[in-house]
Amino acid sequence: MSKKSVQIIAVVFLFSLAYGIFRYHVFEGVPLKDFALFVFNKVVSLAGFILLAINFALGPARKIGVDVPDDWLDSRKEIGTVAFVMILAHVFFAVLLFGSGAYYGKFFATDGSLSMVGSWSMLLGVLAFIWLWLYNISFKTRQEGDAAFLALITSFGSLRLAGLLAAGHLLIMGFKGWLTPGQWAGGMPPITMVAIAAYLICLFFNLKGRRP
Numbered sequence: 771m772s773k774k775s776v777q778i779i780a781v782v783f784l785f786s787l788a789y790g791i792f793r794y795h796v797f798e799g800v801p802l803k804d805f806a807l808f809v810f811n812k813v814v815s816l817a818g819f820i821l822l823a824i825n826f827a828l829g830p831a832r833k834i835g836v837d838v839p840d841d842w843l844d845s846r847k848e849i850g851t852v853a854f855v856m857i858l859a860h861v862f863f864a865v866l867l868f869g870s871g872a873y874y875g876k877f878f879a880t881d882g883s884l885s886m887v888g889s890w891s892m893l894l895g896v897l898a899f900i901w902l903w904l905y906n907i908s909f910k911t912r913q914e915g916d917a918a919f920l921a922l923i924t925s926f927g928s929l930r931l932a933g934l935l936a937a938g939h940l941l942i943m944g945f946k947g948w949l950t951p952g953q954w955a956g957g958m959p960p961i962t963m964v965a966i967a968a969y970l971i972c973l974f975f976n977l978k979g980r981r982p
């Protein structure tokens with residue numbers, strides 16, 4: 771892996787780790803026993819999401835004149851693979867936590883079935899994950915696969931769709947909490963909001979630099 775990829779991944783991961791620890795353990799008082807899965811899940815999902823958003827913006831940003839160095843552009847494949855692995859870990863963690871029933875009250879109705887927020891946000895998360903997974907394997911099967919299908923999956927429109935699905939996953943689950951800043955632990959915005967802010971900044975570059 772190149773030095774630049776390691777640096778970019780390390781900065782994003784350490785930022786996400788610090789954010790998760792401060793917001794949830796220091797300010798919200800989540801017990802330390804919950805670091806390993808509950809808070810770490812938030813850390814890897816945020817880091818993976820930001821890395822994907824960065825990947826989505828680097829090429830287009832260079833096209834509109836932002837000084838993006840070559841080693842950043844060359845890091846995109848490695849960053850994308852690591853981000854995908856982080857999101858894969860997020861999916862495993864989230865499914866385990868979901869099964870416990872103790873962590874995600876807002877995703878359940880009083881009778882124990884999924885709430886509207888729970889079912890829609892998970893639907894978009896699963897679709898986003900499947901799309902990212904197809905995108906990831908499309909690069910590896912480029913030689914043998916159905917050319918039209920691979921071209922569709924790896925197109926910019928398709929990446930934008932994956933971004934939209936993932937953003938929808940977060941918007942639906944987090945939006946209510948964004949409106950009550952008085953209740954944010956330590957005044958720190960929810961992780962869903964931080965992730966969407968990163969997505970919107972990167973989407974701006976993507977739309978400007980990649981007009982179809």
Ligand code: HEM
Nearest residue numbers: 812815816819857861864895896898899936939961962965
């Ligand atoms: C099978 C697919 C997925 C499932 C089951 C799933 C499940 C979840 C769950 C249960 C949460 C709430 C975590 C919490 O509040 O502690 C969550 C949050 C999150 N998810 Fe997913 N997700 C999936 C796919 C994705 C994908 C594809 C992405 C990004 C590309 C993503 C990014 C995030 C982020 C950034 C959060 C916010 C973390 C937080 O605020 O706690 N997820 N997801």
